[in-house]
Amino acid sequence: MAGRLPEGAAIIGQSGGPTAVINQSLVGVIEGLKGFPSVKKIFGMRHGVDGLIKGLPLVDLGGISSGDLDKLAKTPSAYLGSSRNKPTEADGPKIFDACKTHDIRYFFYIGGNDSSDTCRIVSELCQKTGYEMRCFHVPKTVDNDLMMNDHTPGFGSAARFVAMAFMADDRDNASLPGIKINVVMGRNAGFLTAASSLARQRPSDGPHLIYLPEVPFDTDKFIEDVKGVVGKYGRCQIAVSEGIKDKEGTDIGAKLIAGGQTDAHGNAQLSGSGALGDMLSNLIKEKFKSPSGKPPRVRADTLGYLQRCWPDCSPVDATEARAVGNFAAKEAMSGYPDGSIAIQRLSNHPYKVEKRLVKLSDVAAKTRHMPPEFIAPNGHDVTDRFVEYCKPLVGELPVFFKPE
Amino acid sequence: MAGRLPEGAAIIGQSGGPTAVINQSLVGVIEGLKGFPSVKKIFGMRHGVDGLIKGLPLVDLGGISSGDLDKLAKTPSAYLGSSRNKPTEADGPKIFDACKTHDIRYFFYIGGNDSSDTCRIVSELCQKTGYEMRCFHVPKTVDNDLMMNDHTPGFGSAARFVAMAFMADDRDNASLPGIKINVVMGRNAGFLTAASSLARQRPSDGPHLIYLPEVPFDTDKFIEDVKGVVGKYGRCQIAVSEGIKDKEGTDIGAKLIAGGQTDAHGNAQLSGSGALGDMLSNLIKEKFKSPSGKPPRVRADTLGYLQRCWPDCSPVDATEARAVGNFAAKEAMSGYPDGSIAIQRLSNHPYKVEKRLVKLSDVAAKTRHMPPEFIAPNGHDVTDRFVEYCKPLVGELPVFFKPE
Numbered sequence: 001m002a003g004r005l006p007e008g009a010a011i012i013g014q015s016g017g018p019t020a021v022i023n024q025s026l027v028g029v030i031e032g033l034k035g036f037p038s039v040k041k042i043f044g045m046r047h048g049v050d051g052l053i054k055g056l057p058l059v060d061l062g063g064i065s066s067g068d069l070d071k072l073a074k075t076p077s078a079y080l081g082s083s084r085n086k087p088t089e090a091d092g093p094k095i096f097d098a099c100k101t102h103d104i105r106y107f108f109y110i111g112g113n114d115s116s117d118t119c120r121i122v123s124e125l126c127q128k129t130g131y132e133m134r135c136f137h138v139p140k141t142v143d144n145d146l147m148m149n150d151h152t153p154g155f156g157s158a159a160r161f162v163a164m165a166f167m168a169d170d171r172d173n174a175s176l177p178g179i180k181i182n183v184v185m186g187r188n189a190g191f192l193t194a195a196s197s198l199a200r201q202r203p204s205d206g207p208h209l210i211y212l213p214e215v216p217f218d219t220d221k222f223i224e225d226v227k228g229v230v231g232k233y234g235r236c237q238i239a240v241s242e243g244i245k246d247k248e249g250t251d252i253g254a255k256l257i258a259g260g261q262t263d264a265h266g267n268a269q270l271s272g273s274g275a276l277g278d279m280l281s282n283l284i285k286e287k288f289k290s291p292s293g294k295p296p297r298v299r300a301d302t303l304g305y306l307q308r309c310w311p312d313c314s315p316v317d318a319t320e321a322r323a324v325g326n327f328a329a330k331e332a333m334s335g336y337p338d339g340s341i342a343i344q345r346l347s348n349h350p351y352k353v354e355k356r357l358v359k360l361s362d363v364a365a366k367t368r369h370m371p372p373e374f375i376a377p378n379g380h381d382v383t384d385r386f387v388e389y390c391k392p393l394v395g396e397l398p399v400f401f402k403p404e
Numbered sequence: 405m406a407g408r409l410p411e412g413a414a415i416i417g418q419s420g421g422p423t424a425v426i427n428q429s430l431v432g433v434i435e436g437l438k439g440f441p442s443v444k445k446i447f448g449m450r451h452g453v454d455g456l457i458k459g460l461p462l463v464d465l466g467g468i469s470s471g472d473l474d475k476l477a478k479t480p481s482a483y484l485g486s487s488r489n490k491p492t493e494a495d496g497p498k499i500f501d502a503c504k505t506h507d508i509r510y511f512f513y514i515g516g517n518d519s520s521d522t523c524r525i526v527s528e529l530c531q532k533t534g535y536e537m538r539c540f541h542v543p544k545t546v547d548n549d550l551m552m553n554d555h556t557p558g559f560g561s562a563a564r565f566v567a568m569a570f571m572a573d574d575r576d577n578a579s580l581p582g583i584k585i586n587v588v589m590g591r592n593a594g595f596l597t598a599a600s601s602l603a604r605q606r607p608s609d610g611p612h613l614i615y616l617p618e619v620p621f622d623t624d625k626f627i628e629d630v631k632g633v634v635g636k637y638g639r640c641q642i643a644v645s646e647g648i649k650d651k652e653g654t655d656i657g658a659k660l661i662a663g664g665q666t667d668a669h670g671n672a673q674l675s676g677s678g679a680l681g682d683m684l685s686n687l688i689k690e691k692f693k694s695p696s697g698k699p700p701r702v703r704a705d706t707l708g709y710l711q712r713c714w715p716d717c718s719p720v721d722a723t724e725a726r727a728v729g730n731f732a733a734k735e736a737m738s739g740y741p742d743g744s745i746a747i748q749r750l751s752n753h754p755y756k757v758e759k760r761l762v763k764l765s766d767v768a769a770k771t772r773h774m775p776p777e778f779i780a781p782n783g784h785d786v787t788d789r790f791v792e793y794c795k796p797l798v799g800e801l802p803v804f805f806k807p808e
Contacts, residue, residue: 014579017580018575018576018579018580020572059807068805071803071804071805072805074802074804074805075575075804075805075806076572076575076576076804077572077575077576077578077579078579078580079805079806079807080807081578081579081580081581081807082579082580083580084580164714164715165710165714167715168424168480168481168710168713168714168715169709169710169713171422171479171480171481171713172422172480172481172709172712172713174481174485175418175422175481175482175485175486176421176422176482176485176486176487176488177485180676180709257682271703272584272685272702272703272704272705273678273681273682273685273703273704274677274678274679274681274682274704274706275678275682277677277678278661278677278678278679278682281676281677298676299675299676299677299709300676300677300678301676301706301708301709301710302678302705302706302708303708303710304705304706304707305573305576305584305703305705306569306572306573306705306707306710308576309572309573309575309576310568310569310572311568311571311572311802311804312716398478398715399475400475400478400479400480401472401475401476401478401479401483402479402483403463403483403484403485
């Protein structure tokens with residue numbers, strides 16, 4: 001595809017929950033745009049379209065040296081600042097005014113499904129008003145829940161953190177045996193919780209139970225599951241998604257968070273609280289009678305925001321995050337008007353992917369869930385197929401030396 | 405010191421909360437004992453003296469290959485299993501019976517101040533009964549609270565995790581500005597919470613407030629402190645020790661943990677719950693009125709057990725943990741009857757330490773606190789002197805690229 005390219009500035013924004021590699025994508029776009037004469041300037045918007053609407057000063061990204069770009073790429077969380085707000089139709093003219101003022105003709109928005117919807121809205125407003133601006137969504141989310149994608153940049157690094165956390169914590173829980181709950185991020189999709197399964201190197205290793213948002217959570221079954229594992233191994237390590245729901249589909253965690261907050265997308269607060277882990281911990285303390293009559297040692301950790309910002313990235317995730325940004329820039333420079341970049345897997349052995357341009361509307365505001373073939377029939381585990389799928393995404397994991 | 409060495413087996417145990425480098429010390433003792441003809445066997449006890457009392461089978465440590473010892477050293481948490489129980493006088497004969505059965509003449513116990521007290525009790529029981537057994541305590545604790553020590557193996561790696569966590573989380577909290585509380589381990593000593601200060605690379609970086617167990621926690625002052633920081637930077641990252649106490653000296657966290665458990669040392673459960681962070685988070689949500697009238701974004705994470713088991717160790721900590729184990733073995737082989745190994749710092753530039761043999765009674769069951777020169781006069785920070793002290797212990801930290 002060729003065609004005339006509009007001349008003007010490019011702008012890049014970051015939106016939604018940041019990741020450890022979201023700045024790789026930012027740098028990927030910057031590097032991809034350099035050297036194209038149609039692109040007169042490369043700007044960054046502060047805190048996504050919020051910053052544009054509020055008239056926050058733009059960031060000059062074109063002037064960052066290549067050495068600093070490398071440092072920037074390795075810095076976790078959104079360099080430009082992020083936003084959880086969603087623009088309304090009324091915000092449209094303000095975004096256009098800002099874009100026109102700065103002569104912006106290329107608009108890149110790095111984010112998840114809410115962010116791709118923002119991108120779609122902006123692109124549609126452009127088309128309605130006849131303002132020629134190319135709009136590209138660059139995928140990012142630790143939740144791994146974007147449609148059309150085999151997986152999403154940000155997920156691999158978060159999955160790496162989760163797998164390492166469960167590996168190390170299982171050793172801790174084997175040292176002082178007890179029941180250990182670790183609550184994992186993921187509002188609607190269980191991919192990140194499922195990644196805890198990569199911590200297993202042999203059958204007795206944790207996590208021994210994995211509870212996903214895709215499987216209705218039943219407290220009686222939960223207690224029975226835990227009893228079974230404790231009877232077998234004398235300890236139990238449990239992965240619980242922050243997004244587990246009861247059989248009516250109600251978020252169990254959100255109900256527990258006192259003064260919990262809702263964002264502009266109507267999402268209730270799930271992270272940044274230990275309430276769900278503590279509730280499950282108390283439930284076990286109440287309901288669980290060990291054979292000795294002694295209450296079991298029960299502890300709950302909520303892995304929290306470190307999952308999305310821990311700086312020891314998955315190398316493949318870092319590379320792919322940079323590459324999708326770069327690809328978005330290249331597609332814009334090839335003359336495409338808008339779209340979202342998707343990663344498709346071509347083969348697993350050897351691991352090989354390709355990037356494709358897909359329609360914004362195919363990704364926008366939709367959620368991909370764990371497919372049935374990744375969920376174990378017992379409802380508290382993942383399948384080997386999921387492990388096969390996830391393993392290439394996290395990089396090499398340490399190998400521990402364990403007692404027989 | 406020379407003298408006759410008793411002939412027989414050596415036994416090594418691990419006790420108290422595990423660390424990321426406690427197996428380095430285990431391997432250090434094993435390597436230090438090898439080649440001495442007086443040492444006929446090297447055993448490990450499962451779950452500390454508990455395992456001896458219960459008659460759990462011993463672990464043959466002498467037969468582990470040197471390649472596997474290297475893997476073992478890099479594996480976090482207590483390989484042999486740990487224990488939180490403290491032997492009573494009535495347990496003494498059972499410990500001796502087990503030691504006599506296995507002809508044990510060298511007893512090494514890796515742990516913190518409670519564990520060195522266990523070691524002292526065992527050593528005194530030996531002397532009372534005339535059973536010749538050398539008893540050595542090998543220091544370990546992420547709390548860094550052992551007397552006679554400049555710092556303690558395990559602390560550096562935990563401090564590294566805490567510093568990295570605050571660095572990365574501060575970027576996250578700068579992306580989506582709000583008030584972020586991170587609760588850090590440390591029952592009575594604030595060293596680990598204080599290590600969050602290493603995350604700062606420039607004045608606006610978090611943590612902006614640091615609350616230690618050594619300074620009485622006042623909720624009114626806390627709210628004022630947070631308001632001050634939010635006014636200045638538009639966000640606030642807060643380090644809070646799990647062991648903060650009110651002005652009467654009562655643990656604030658322990659009161660909040662429903663069904664909280666007490667160990668054999670009378671220590672109430674502080675870790676493995678998000679209750680303290682959630683309480684402080686709710687307090688801010690209630691009391692804090694931002695200039696816009698909009699409630700601030702408040703999140704709390706409890707860094708949890710990952711602090712003591714995360715596998716990316718501080719290199720200097722790993723080296724020192726191995727070295728203290730080795731030194732204990734060497735001192736035992738030099739004929740000393742008992743003692744604890746202490747690390748003393750000789751100089752900071754260049755960083756240089758030495759190991760010394762100190763009396764068990766000087767370390768046993770005592771707690772070292774943050775000295776006044778490490779605590780900032782404002783009561784919510786540390787001094788530059790603390791940063792100077794702590795920096796060499798954690799290894800190199802990543803350097804992030806940040807907006808102006």
